[in-house]
Amino acid sequence: MRIGIFFGGPSREREISFAGGRTVFDNLDKGLFQPVPIFVDSLGNFILLDWQFIYKGTIRDFYPPVEVLPPTLHPVQVYIESLGPLTHEQEFHAIAKVGRQVQINELPLLMDFAFLALHGPAGEDGSIQGLLEWLGIPYSGSGILPSAFGIDKVAQKRLLKATGHPTPDFRTITAAEWDTTDHAATLAYLSRELGLPLVLKAPRQGSSIGVSILKEASLEKFEAAVERSLFRKTLTRAEWRRLGEKDQLTWVQHLTDIREGIGLPVVLNDETAPIYHPETLLFTLNERFETAEEIRLTNVDGETQVLVEAFVAGREFSCIVVEDQNGQPLALPPTEIVKGTEVFDYRSKYLPGLARKVTPIDLPEADIQRIREACEEMFRTFGFQVYARLDGFVSPDGQLYLNDPNTTSGMLPASFFFHQAAEIGLNPSQFLTFLIRTSLAARHRGGLRPIKLQQLLAQLDTAVASRKNADTERIRVAVIMGGYSSERHISVESGRNIYEKLASSVKYAPVPVFLTGSAQEHKLYVLPINVMLKDNADDIKEKIEHAEAGHASHPILERIRREAGGITSTYAGQGIAAPHRISFAELGQMADEVFIALHGRPGEDGALQVELEKLGLPYNGSGVASSSVTINKFETNKRLRDAGLRVAEHRMADKLAWQADPAAFYAELEAQFPYPFIAKPADDGCSSAVKKIKTRAELEAFAELIFREQEDLLPAPAEVLHLGFKEEFPQKDAFLVETLISRDGAQHFLEITGGLLTSYDEDGQLDIEVFEASEALATGEVLSLEEKFLAGEGQNITPARYAPAPAERQRISNEVKAVLRRVAEVLDIQGYARIDAFVRVRAGGAVEVLIIEVNSLPGMTPATCIFHQTALAGYTPYQFVDRILEFGKQRQAKIG
Incomplete structure (x- = not known):
């Protein structure tokens, strides 16, 4: 069945819609559905989007295309409405760079069903629903009237x-x-x-x-x-x-x-x-x-x-209500929003870790049931169909207030939408299948093309039953995520993304595995889907500890799972289990291969790879020896310099020297490195505690924080370094100091990040494919974790803008790629990797590439720019992941 995914749109939430549309595109079960991406631009044009643009971090990274942007003195990103009134020819030219404009009467020829991931006006207000009704295209979610109510808070x-x-x-x-x-x-x-x-x-x-x-x-x-x-x-x-x-x-x-x-x-x-x-x-x-x-x-x-509303001083919750197999409303377990600030605003809602989600809300079963019944009644009152997200408050005296029903929920991987569905045992792919089937039934009840929709329903039911029977034939891949580094939350985002890419394929059966513990003991836990989709790594760890302590799941969850039995038996086939610990030997029995989605230590340091090699399990990324070098930024820089490659001047700063004589410690660093310089952990992830040090006060604050004995941050040094909300800072016995790489008189100077993929040629020799690098733009002094990995936060331009003229840009790019390939050869990188560097282009055309660091297991979140690069090379994200796994198997076969 061809599923047209409508995303983007003119609303102020278009970036979340864009990221949600990508989630749907990736998670649709490829054994059942063919996704058709319909990007709606902010002028209202329907665009059949070339698939590679789906994996850009933000809409503004690709649209309007750089070729149609007017010259400016300032590097500002804009949406297409900022180009002013455009002629038909100008719009056509802009659209042609990213896809093909689709006329309204073409839509029925392109799709059998429309999945609406649009938000706000023109997405949730009944207008697009009315257009699709006119065209006879069945669509997801509520119909025209309930959608119109759902967008109008005053009418509500x-x-x-x-x-x-x-x-x-x-x-x-x-x-x-x-x-x-x-x-x-x-x-x-x-x-x-x-x-x-x-x-x-x-x-x-x-x-x-x-x-x-x-x-x-x-x-x-x-x-x-x-x-x-x-x-x-x-x-x-x-x-x-x-x-x-x-x-x-x-x-x-x-x-x-x-x-x-x-x-x-x-x-x-x-x-x-x-x-x-x-x-x-x-x-x-x-x-x-x-x-x-x-x-x-x-x-x-x-x-x-x-x-203007009266403020409710209570506990805030959000509840997804779906129609069950009989068309009756079924409230999923409500989630409490534990905020860091009073307003659950855009950033708190969509950036993991800023607001904590507790499912179900921590109340007695009777009170939670009261919330569910109120939400189900509101679903009926408004005439909602298929699903809705209902928000509300419980006041201190127990009064229940419902507010802001939404007929379209955010569809990011860890949003309420998937988070609550996981509590009844549905992974995102299964939940989307359920919603498509339920939407078809709702449109059929409404009288939309009944004969055609009855045929579609019958075809889908047959295909779902057939798909379930084929599940046992897929390759079992253990996806290991989490860890205990300061990048553990990003690791979970990466692991979930890999899990979802594999779960929606016809080839693989992924198993989510969470790693925790310490350097002395790695603990592995198989996760049920509801625990894997918790908000972040710490929430997952808490659920594991809860299960290990022998606590039963909340009685309301057992009740809801019973009520949802008709749904889960059709789409999931099995109930929810508790997280359970496994040994490495048991991992070897339950998986055919492993995808390591960890960042920093462990994962990128070779320790986990040692254990997997003992079991003969194929895995992704570089081998033990190479990983043990690239995790150490100091050793990496030393080897690259010895091989004749450019790196920053660098040295290690040791805790013992600092403890012995702090004044001498600071003076020695200042003598070698003039301010400003870079300080960062030598053996952690690529963005953890990387700081531009401009003064003695900042150097003192950095040393006090990284050498501290207590786990909690020291408030005064944290304030000096302007640490962000919930920003983590690791404890280490040494840190790396580097000269700040500057323009140094170059005509053009930019920061890049370049990905690569390895394979074996016909003679069994290692072949290294280096992708077009991305130009990374930081809003602060250094790139943050959010800018690198989270949808809508970073600005990455792929391919990097080395020069205005295409031929000159490609010449410089080829020189950069040759240096990155040499880095991979020197460090014996295998599988895939990401290399960060600065590029200087001199007035005469000379190119200088200064390597910053190498990541042997780069972030694999949906928004990371390695997917932008592989798309330019013709690989979908799934194909890229498949190539990584295939290489691991080939390498293991060569080892024997």
């Missing part, structure tokens, strides 16, 4: 009030009222009627956009919150003039961010001519503030009213 509140459902009290402020009434009087009225704090929302956006909490009766903060929900911003000349030139650019970039700012295009004051491009806005503000005292910027697609 009125319906909840009318039907007697408890919901926080509310008022609305229209934009017209806001512009003509006294703001102080409005604040006083709302404070009197609803009390403080107040929650202000944009009523027709996603649940995380345009949201503020006003804790105090501050007129300034109230006006800012209303403006945030209306997607306006008022700026004074004094505020603008206080910013330096660089800060003004940063301010404009933040303002035009569709997630946290107001987006583009905007109008100034009450003018009608929009400003489309961030740079144009920057120049216009500088020009207007020559005379103006104050300017109001308004997004042309902003809101016309603000929803």
Whole structure:
């Protein structure tokens, strides 16, 4: 069955939609479905997207294509609406670089079913659903009317009030009222009627956009919150003039961010001519503030009213409700959101670890059942179909409030959507199959092309039954994830991604295995799907410890699994087990091969590989000897320098020397390395605790943190280094110091990351395929973990922009690739790897490549740029993973 996946769109949540569409594309069961990627751009065009662009980190990494971007003085990323009004020919030219424009009447020819991963307006509001109904294409989720209710928070509140459902009290402020009434009087009225704090929302956006909490009766903060929900911003000349030139650019970039700012295009004051491009806005503000005292910027697609709610001081939860096999609502176990801040905003929702998800919410069974029944009743009241995500609060006195139903949930791998489905035993691939089948049944009940849909249902049921019987023939791959390094959460993201790529294939049967313990003892645990899809590595470890202590699963989970038995028996075939520990010998019995998805130690250091070789188990990546070198950045740099390759000047800084005489320790480093320089762990992941050290105070703070005895961070040094929220910092006995690699007068200077893949040629010799490298752009002083690995966070341009002219760019690229190949040869890298480097291009064309580090098990998260590079070489992510596994088997066969 051909599944058209609609993703992207014009909404402010288009990046989450893009990442969710990729999740669906990857996880559709390839034995049942053929995915057809329909990217919807922010102008509303339908584009049959070339598959390689699906694996870009963000929409702006590929669209609009670089060829159609206007020249700018500042390196700002833009969406296509920032190019201003385009002619039909200009739109056609931009689209042709990434795929093919699809006319509406072509859609029925391309697909049998539409899976909607669109968010917000034009995705969840009934409009796309109406179009598909008109075309006779069955689609996922709710129909037109419930979708229209699902997007309109004000209509929702009125319906909840009318039907007697408890919901926080509310008022609305229209934009017209806001512009003509006294703001102080409005604040006083709302404070009197609803009390403080107040929650202000944009009523027709996603649940995380345009949201503020006003804790105090501050007129300034109230006006800012209303403006945030209306997607306006008022700026004074004094505020603008206080910013330096660089800060003004940063301010404009933040303002035009569709997630946290107001987006583009905007109008100034009450003018009608929009400003489309961030740079144009920057120049216009500088020009207007020559005379103006104050300017109001308004997004042309902003809101016309603000929803103001009474704040509920309670425990926040989110619950996915699905239709069971009989078309009745079935609430999955509700998840409590334990936040670091009061607002469960865009970043908290989509970045792992910023907000903790506890499933089920930690309440007595009767209270959880009360939440479930309320959510099921709300599902019926709104007429939702197939699935919905319902949010709410439990107040300290036990009062239950429901709020913000969503007819489309975020579909990232660890989102509520898959997280809760896993609790009844469905992996993402199985859950998507269930949703497609349930959606077909819902459209059939609604009378959409009944004969055709009845045939599709029968075909799918036959195929699902056949697919289950074929599962035992697949190759068993143990996917080992987790670990105990500071990159353990990224390892889990990588491991889940590999698991999902393999689980949706017809060739492999993956088994998730979690590694924990210490350097002295590696502990392996087989994970059930519900534990694998916990929010992060620490949550998984906690669930393992819970099971080892003999605690039974929550009684509400057993109840829900019984209720969902008809679903799981059809799509999963087996119940949920507890995580259980296995030995390496047992691993050898249960797996045909291993995919190591660990980062840092253990995993990249050769220790795990030793154990696997004893068992004769094929594995991915380099062998023991090479891994034991590349994990050590100091030893790696030394070997590369000895081989004539360029590396930074470097040395180790030892804890014993620091303890003996800190002043002498600092002075010796300063004598060899002028500020600024780089300090980082020598044997950890590529982004863990990598800091640009600019002063003696920062050097002292770095040493105090990395040499500390206690596990918790030391607050004062952490503040000096500006450590981010929940940023980890390992404890080590030594750290690596390197000179800061700079432009050094080069005409062009950029940071790159290049991937490679090895295979055996016909003569059995190792062949190294080096991919086109990606240019990595950091928002801070060094690339963060989030920028490297998480969807929508980093900016990676693939292929790297070595030169404007194509022929010259390719010449430089070939020289860079030759150096990366030489690195692989010197270090005996096998399987695959990622090499980070800086590239200088001199005025005369000379190319200098300075190696930073080598990762023998690079991150394999959905957004990592190695997938951008392999796509350019013609490999889908699954094909790349398959090649890695095949090489491991061939290498093991050669060893004998």
